[in-house]
Amino acid sequence: QVQLVESGGGVVQPGRSLRLSCAASGFTFSSFAMHWVRQAPGKGLEWVALISHDGTNKYYADSVKGRFTISRDNSENTLYLQLNSLRPEDTALYYCARSAMIVAVMNPDYWGQGTLVTVSS
Amino acid sequence: EVVLTQSPGTLSLSPGERATLSCRASQSVSNSYLAWYQQKPGQAPRLLILGASSRAAGIPDRFSGSGSGTDFTLTISRLEPEDFAMYYCQQYGSPWTFGQGTKVEIK
Numbered sequence: 001q002v003q004l005v006e007s008g009g010g011v012v013q014p015g016r017s018l019r020l021s022c023a024a025s026g027f028t029f030s031s032f033a034m035h036w037v038r039q040a041p042g043k044g045l046e047w048v049a050l051i052s053h054d055g056t057n058k059y060y061a062d063s064v065k066g067r068f069t070i071s072r073d074n075s076e077n078t079l080y081l082q083l084n085s086l087r088p089e090d091t092a093l094y095y096c097a098r099s100a101m102i103v104a105v106m107n108p109d110y111w112g113q114g115t116l117v118t119v120s121s
Numbered sequence: 122e123v124v125l126t127q128s129p130g131t132l133s134l135s136p137g138e139r140a141t142l143s144c145r146a147s148q149s150v151s152n153s154y155l156a157w158y159q160q161k162p163g164q165a166p167r168l169l170i171l172g173a174s175s176r177a178a179g180i181p182d183r184f185s186g187s188g189s190g191t192d193f194t195l196t197i198s199r200l201e202p203e204d205f206a207m208y209y210c211q212q213y214g215s216p217w218t219f220g221q222g223t224k225v226e227i228k
Contacts, residue, residue: 035217037166045158045166045209047217061216062122100156100171107156107211109177111165 002026002110004096009115012086020115022079022096030054030074033099035108036081038092038117048094049081053103064090086119093117123148125210125220133228140197142223144210149190154213157186157195160222161206169208170195200225 008020022034036048049070050059058070069082079096093116097108124147134140144155152173158166168177170186173193183198197204205227210220 044222045160045211045219047211047219050217059216095165100168100177105213107154107168107171107213107217108166109168109171111167113165 002098004098004110004112006094006096006112006115009094009117011118011120013121014087014119016086018083018086018117020081020083020094020096020117022081022112024077024079024096024098027098028102029072029077031102033103033105034070034072034079035097035099036070036079037095037097037108037111038090039095039114040089040092043092046092050099050105051079052105053099083117086117088119091117091119122216123150123212123218125212125218127208127210127220127223129223130221131224131226133226134200135228136200136202138200140195140200140204140225142195142197142208142225144188144193144195144220146191146193146212150212152189155186155188155193156211157184158209158211159204159206160209166209197225202227 003025005023051070067085071080093114095114097111100106100109126145128143155173157170160166174186185196207222
């Protein structure tokens, strides 16, 4: 079955960096676009970034553009999110999620359980 | 950016009742990319509806989606105890955006 397991979260000071990982299994990772979505404590969902199945196209929310970088290693079935210049408002549970259709960019269907990033001095 | 506005913010209903949730877009969105999600406390979102009206795999038929253009609706025909949760709509309009959510609570 499809499994997505995020890791790499933690407590970090403002201005510092963090790299999140998402290990995928149970499907052909290289055939699906992937999303990162975050949720601040007690708040709603916010889409963060998307990468195409082959890594050639990347899209970002305005709130993270220029600070976050999405990437993937299809040989390792792993999705990444590099978070730089972190701000307190980046504090959230970060989910990775799979696009709902093979190759095409679609809304997410399967989601991981998330990894918590806390930005605080 | 397309803004999705969900209403009502909270819906207080009893099991067995019908729930009607609205998602209104600030500009026309493609039906192909309008989705609905359910989220329970401490859990990841669960895809319910894709393409405005297609149920995702394993979703009971009491859940249905409809609408086009700027107005979309999620209907739960008869609420089961496990349906009390938060519901979000999402669209793809460069960028992807979510509505702020509707909480369906037990009356």
